Amino acid sequence: xxxxxxxxxxxHQLRESxxxxxxxxxxxxxxxxxxxRFEVDxxxxxxxxxxxxxxxxxLRSMVVCKTCxxxxxxxAVLSELERYAISQGAVRLHLLTQxxxxxxxxxxxxxxxxxxxxxxxSQTAQFKHLCPASASYLRKTL
Numbered sequence: 001x002x003x004x005x006x007x008x009x010x011x012h013q014l015r016e017s018x019x020x021x022x023x024x025x026x027x028x029x030x031x032x033x034x035x036x037r038f039e040v041d042x043x044x045x046x047x048x049x050x051x052x053x054x055x056x057x058x059l060r061s062m063v064v065c066k067t068c069x070x071x072x073x074x075x076a077v078l079s080e081l082e083r084y085a086i087s088q089g090a091v092r093l094h095l096l097t098q099x100x101x102x103x104x105x106x107x108x109x110x111x112x113x114x115x116x117x118x119x120x121x122s123q124t125a126q127f128k129h130l131c132p133a134s135a136s137y138l139r140k141t142l
Contacts, residue, residue: 001038001039001040001045001073001076001077001080002038002039002040003036003037003038003080003084004036004037004038004039005034005035005036005037006035006036006037006047008029010035010037011028011029011035013037013044014028014035014037014047015028017047017063017065018047018061018063021061021063022098023061023063024061024126024130024131025061026125026130027125027126027130028049028061030125032051032052032053033049033050033051033060034049034050034051035047035048035049035060035061036048036049036080036081036084038073038076038077038080040073044065045064045065045068045073046062046063046064046065046068046073046074046077047061047062047063048060048061048062048063048077048078048080048081049061049062050081050084050085050088050090050093051124051126052120052121052124053088053089054089054090054120055089055090055091055092056090056091056092056094056118056120056121057085057088057090057092057093057094058093058094058095058121058124058126058127059081059085059093059094059095060095060126062074062077062078062081062100064077074103075107078104078107081093082140082142085142086142090142091141091142092139092140092141092142093109093139093140093142094117094118094121094137094138094139095109095137095138095139096126096127096131096135096136096137096138097135097136097138098131098132098134098135098136101136101138104138104140105138107140108140109138109139109140110138110139110140111136111137111138112137112138112139113137114127114133114137116137116139117137117139
């Protein structure tokens with residue numbers, strides 16, 4: 001699997017994939033966000049992103065194409081994003097999800113109360129208004 005940084009020319013496809021999956025995309029062009037396209041044999045199979053810098057990063061909008069689900073790609077994409085986060089100095093990854101808490105818990109993420117998120121995470125647009133208050137908050141120490 002190849003991990004490729006999404007540049008300005010790839011934002012339209014990213015936006016379409018996130019929209020189709022019901023994930024927030026209103027701020028994807030912000031400079032504090034890094035999104036990646038994942039390809040297998042030259043075919044796009046997933047997207048995922050990270051927000052922030054320092055020891056606490058926010059995992060953003062991981063989505064695997066519908067026809068590729070059930071093949072272990074989600075776990076592989078998550079592992080690649082975690083490795084990249086570590087290379088950038090991250091110690092913890094945080095995320096919000098409305099539908100994939102079980103997947104992330106099975107991959108070592110702990111379900112916590114949103115009030116336990118550090119300020120650098122709780123002040124992001126995703127925490128403040130892009131994700132509903134009903135979204136589950138999870139964290140993993142890398």
